[in-house]
Every structure is written in structure tokens, then in C-alpha cells.
Amino acid sequence: QQQVKQSPQSLIVQKGGIPIINCAYENTAFDYFPWYQQFPGKGPALLIAIRPDVSEKKEGRFTISFNKSAKQFSLHIMDSQPGDSATYFCAAMSSGYALNFGKGTSLLVTP
Amino acid sequence: DARVTQTPRHKVTEMGQEVTMRCQPILGHNTVFWYRQTMMQGLELLAYFRNRAPLDDSGMPKDRFSAEMPDATLATLKIQPSEPRDSAVYFCASGSWGPDTQYFGPGTRLTVL
Known part of the structure; x- marks a missing residue:
């Protein structure tokens, strides 16, 4: 059973565009929501993470929006660049336990 | 620059052979995770340890x-006997209970013929 649902599966945007990736979860015990970025041949790397006590978090060009009541969270990439082309995974966990990953979104940013 | 290391990076073997994958977690981290990544299933948790004790291995056959x-x-993951359906990339990750951040290694790409 997929505990975190992620969409879209793939996304193509032009340079400077704002790709948005969405995730939804069911387990209200989840209290940590990270996003990971993965380049081909590499392991996932933590990009940004949020806890449910805040509705938004920004780090550079990356923003997480979190809606606790809807049990949804999303990643926005401002001023996207070709170097942002990668696969992005959302995840959720209860503190001290293991990550539950979404299926991933393959992002292509065209020049 | 502390990082998780995994060996081997690539492994090709024949069905029925034993495969051993190794992981060196970041020094000081007390939690180690094993994940498997395939195109069909994405990233799946196989098992994890805290302070070297297994906490959950329900994801493993x-x-x-x-x-x-x-x-x-040192953390090890063994498959014996290996089967073609085990072909995947196996990731080790480590972290500290509290901050919850998990740091992934580069993975072992396993191909079972």
C-alpha cells in the first residue's frame, strides 16, 4: 500500500518556469516531510524538509507548501534551471521511523 | 565531508549465487536503512537498524x-540465492534519531542474470 501518493509522474518546463510537484498522505502520525533530489547514477539527496507546525518553508529557489488539513504538500522550484533536471521524491515519516517515499517525478527543464 | 559509502558499486552475478553488499554509515549516526529502487516499485524500505539492533525487516523476503x-x-545486506527479480539498485542510508535526516549512499547496482 502506497502511503504517499505523488504527482505528476513526469514534468517538462522551460527555463525560468515554476514546476510544482504534489504529494498526499493518509497517516496523520507522519510528522516529517522531506523532499529528495536524485540525479542519474546517484543516491537521493535531501533537498528541503518541513514539519507540520508550519505551512511553508523556503530554501533558496525551493519552497515546500504544506496543508495539514488536506494532508497534502507540494514542492515549487522558482526560476527553474536546466541543472534542476532530476527525479524528485517526496517522503513522509513518523519521527524515529523509516521514510515512506512517493513514486517520484521526473523533471526536465529545457533551455 | 562525511558521506555514506557502499561497496560494490556494481555487481553482475548469475542466478543462484550469493550476493553481499556493504555499507559504511556516517560516523556517529545510529540508524541505518536499506532501500531498494526499481522502476516499477520506486524506493522501498527493506530493513533498518538502530544502535545496531534490527527494528524492522518486514520489507525483506x-x-x-x-x-x-x-x-x-559496517552494515551488510546478503541475498542467497539471488534471483533475476532481485535486479535493482540497493541504497544504504544513515541518520541520527531526532533530526530525522537520512543521508543516502551512492547505491549498489545489482544485475542477476
């Missing part, structure tokens, strides 16, 4: 997979 932490600097 018990009849052929085993995971251990002989000491705090």
Missing part, C-alpha cells in the same frame, strides 16, 4: 535476504 550490522561502522 526473509527466505533469501538477510541484513546485519556486525559493528557500528
Whole structure:
């Protein structure tokens, strides 16, 4: 059973565009929501993470929006660049336990 | 620059052979995770340890997979006997309970012929 649902599966945007990736979860015990970025041949790397006590978090060009009541969270990439082309995974966990990953979104940013 | 290391990076073997993958977690991290990544299933948790004790291995096929932490600097994942359906990239990640951040290694790409 997929505990975190992620969409879209793939996304193509032009340079400077704002790709948005969405995730939804069911387990209200989840209290940590990270996003990971993965380049081909590499392991996932933590990009940004949020806890449910805040509705938004920004780090550079990356923003997480979190809606606790809807049990949804999303990643926005401002001023996207070709170097942002990668696969992005959302995840959720209860503190001290293991990550539950979404299926991933393959992002292509065209020049 | 502390990082998780995994060996081997690539492994090609024949069905029925034993495969051992190794992971060195970041020094000081007390939690180690094993994940498997395939196109169809994405990233799946196989097992994880805290302070070298197994906490959850429900994601592993018990009849052929085993995971251990002989000491705090080494985690191993064994498959015996291997099958073609085990072909995947296996990731090790480590972290500290509290911050919750998990740091992934570069993975072992396993191909079982």
C-alpha cells in the first residue's frame, strides 16, 4: 500500500518556469516531510524538509507548501534551471521511523 | 565531508549465487536503512537498524535476504540465492534519531542474470 501518493509522474518546463510537484498522505502520525533530489547514477539527496507546525518553508529557489488539513504538500522550484533536471521524491515519516517515499517525478527543464 | 559509502558499486552475478553488499554509515549516526529502487516499485524500505539492533525487516523476503550490522561502522545486506527479480539498485542510508535526516549512499547496482 502506497502511503504517499505523488504527482505528476513526469514534468517538462522551460527555463525560468515554476514546476510544482504534489504529494498526499493518509497517516496523520507522519510528522516529517522531506523532499529528495536524485540525479542519474546517484543516491537521493535531501533537498528541503518541513514539519507540520508550519505551512511553508523556503530554501533558496525551493519552497515546500504544506496543508495539514488536506494532508497534502507540494514542492515549487522558482526560476527553474536546466541543472534542476532530476527525479524528485517526496517522503513522509513518523519521527524515529523509516521514510515512506512517493513514486517520484521526473523533471526536465529545457533551455 | 562525511558521506555514506557502499561497496560494490556494481555487481553482475548469475542466478543462484550469493550476493553481499556493504555499507559504511556516517560516523556517529545510529540508524541505518536499506532501500531498494526499481522502476516499477520506486524506493522501498527493506530493513533498518538502530544502535545496531534490527527494528524492522518486514520489507525483506526473509527466505533469501538477510541484513546485519556486525559493528557500528559496517552494515551488510546478503541475498542467497539471488534471483533475476532481485535486479535493482540497493541504497544504504544513515541518520541520527531526532533530526530525522537520512543521508543516502551512492547505491549498489545489482544485475542477476
